[in-house]
Amino acid sequence: MAATRSTGRRERLRAETTAEIKLTALDLMRSGGPDAITLRAIAREMGMTANAIYGYFATRDDLVTALIADVYTALADAVDTAWADSARRAPAERITAWAHAFRDWALTNPEGFRLIYGDPVPGYQAPAGGPAPDAARRVCVGIAALADAARAGTEPAPDESGFTWDDFDPGLLHKVRPAFPDLPPAGVALALRIWGHLHGLITLEVYGHLRAQTFAPDKLFRSELDQLVRTLNLGR
Structure with missing residues (x-):
């Protein structure tokens, strides 16, 4: 004993x-x-x-790998929870909930955000498969879920032409297609476009580039989300 x-x-x-x-x-x-x-x-x-x-x-790289795995998993947990909690809501509300969860996490964990999406650690060599493959897959699938929800809630259906599977990295498709087998190439492109809208403003805010321009970055982010929903022809 x-x-x-x-x-x-x-x-x-x-x-x-x-x-x-x-x-x-x-x-x-x-x-x-x-x-x-x-x-x-x-x-x-x-x-x-x-x-x-x-x-x-x-080694230092072992520590960095553990850090990335921790913070990436925490992010995946946060956005997955927001997505699950909004399961009964309309597509526009689900996209908004996911986006706010991502922003809230990034602002609460700016060093973690910078570690996985911003500043590379000089000389760091990631292990084969990446430092946090499961969390990265979960976030990629979550972004695809936004596009899938947008397509389901859009009237009329969005244009599905112009993209082929050859336009995308096989690693990305390996993560996304098993989860959303009916999502066409244009749907993957839509996921990346949504991601760009959300990620851009959050990155500017985390790095402090909005401080001299606005006292209301939260209002700016909400406005961007509203515009995104309108662009996707989603009802509120």
């Missing part, structure tokens, strides 16, 4: 230290950019020896 308690305590302390290492890495990125994420700098901030921190992450 004592051995079990001791093992459980060690596992708990290891989990707590691992979480602190990750938080410290994001704090360093906040103050010094992606260059600041080094195991030695983290050890110094936490009062650990360099050798001790290597017992948690063998």
Whole structure:
């Protein structure tokens, strides 16, 4: 029994230290950019020896991979929850709910957003398949779901011409087509167009580029969403 308690305590302390290492890495990125994420700098901030921190992450790249996986999964969880919670709503409302969930997450986790969508960590080599393949698939499928909902709620049906499967990366199609086998090539293009509308303003806001232009970035984002819904001929 004592051995079990001791093992459980060690596992708990290891989990707590691992979480602190990750938080410290994001704090360093906040103050010094992606260059600041080094195991030695983290050890110094936490009062650990360099050798001790290597017992948690063998390399800086292992830590970055774990960080990306964590934040990407958190984003996927946030937008998936918004999508599921709006299941009984009209397509326009579901798209709006997903978009607001994405923006809210990005503003709450700006360093995480920058890590997965913005600043590359110099010299970082991602593992084969990417650092967070499941979360990336979930977000891609979520974006395709926006397009699928838009097509279902649009009258008349949107133009389906002009795009072929050859216009898209096979990796993207491998994620999207099994989830939405009836989505045509133009539907994938629509998903990317919707993504561009949402991602553009959020990126400007996270990086602070709107501060000198507007005191109401939330109003600007809502206006962009309203315009997007109108462009898609979706009812509110």
